[in-house]
Amino acid sequence: MAKKKRILVLHGPNLNLLGRRQPEIYGRLTLDQIDRRIRALARQLGVEVETRQSNNEGELVTWIHEASGRFGAIVINAGAYTHSSVALRDALVAVGLPAVEIHISNIHKREDFRRRSMIADAVVGQIAGFGVNSYLLGLRAAVECL
16 A cells, blocks of 8 residues: 555553553543554545554654655654653654644643643644544544545
8 A cells, every 4th residue: 555545543651551541531442442443444444554552752753753654644642742742743843744643531621731732733633532533533634634
């Protein structure tokens, strides 16, 4: 499949704990279940997706760098790094791929520190507060950017 029909989905720190981490905020679906839903929607939309999760900021940065020339867009849930990582922001700017920031919870209704996104100005848009549907909406938005 041509690179422009490929989307990289990145899951940041602690998202490997989905399904058991604060289910009242993040829901009961595991990351594997979410990835299966993402892949199913990608097939319907006629795109290929690759999903990856890391608790390591540097690994996420490397994956963003490697996306250039291999993917047409990025969907990213940077987790806690959303609120602190200039490195992720700079990586997104450097590769120049359209990226969609997503969050399972509505970060704007949570603690003050979660209301600020360090990556917001490096992405085409932000989707937050729709649970697993934030990923699916983000994928649809990324497809529109291809």
